[in-house]
Amino acid sequence: MGLRLDLYNHPYGLCVSVDKDNAIVRIPKNASSLVANYGLERNWFYVGNELHLVKPKFFHVVLRDPLERWISGVLEFQQRKKYPVIKFLENLKKIEFDEHTVPQYKFLPAYGKLYFYNMDDGGLDILLKHKFKLFPQTPPLPKINSTKETKQREIQNRIIAAMDKSLVNDIKEYYAEDYKLIKEHLL
Secondary structure, rough: OOOOOOOOOOOOOOOEEOOEEEEEEOOOOOOHHHHHHHHHOOOEEEEOOOOOOOOOOEEEEEEOOOOHHHHHHHHHHHHHHHOHHHHHOOOOOOOOHHHHHHHHHHHHOOOOOOEEHHHHHHHHHHHOOOOOOOOOOOOOOOOOOHHHHHHHHHHHHHHHHHHHHHHHHHHHHOOOHHHHHHHHHOO
């Protein structure tokens, strides 16, 4: 496993604490931008291709159910490309098609102690209140726009309804390593 820097032109890297001991691993569609920006607002700094200059001891990783993440990735792709979701699913040739659908395990660093948090089960709040006290006197994360969230949930439900069972099975098979990671560290 190693942090990949070449995935579909996505801004890769880490959000690193001032003391350089802790880092948040950025994984697209796992609230990593939200958490990284939260850190940047509190004097953490971003390290991209200069990873060799900083060697954090502890890496904080937010994981998400791979099927939910994939559906969210389809929604992201559809919003950026203005491509009809159902047409996209009908013409789907491969499971991984942009940075939002790369398996999560491919973003993990090859060294250091990893701490995992479950995005689907309050992991963001736990991350912010972690025993390392990553963000002293941490106010809660900003609330998500409920109207936008409801609309996205409706679109995600349409995506789920349009998926046939073989596609769901293919997705679960493709992300087997992610499911294994979640089983080993979060369940």
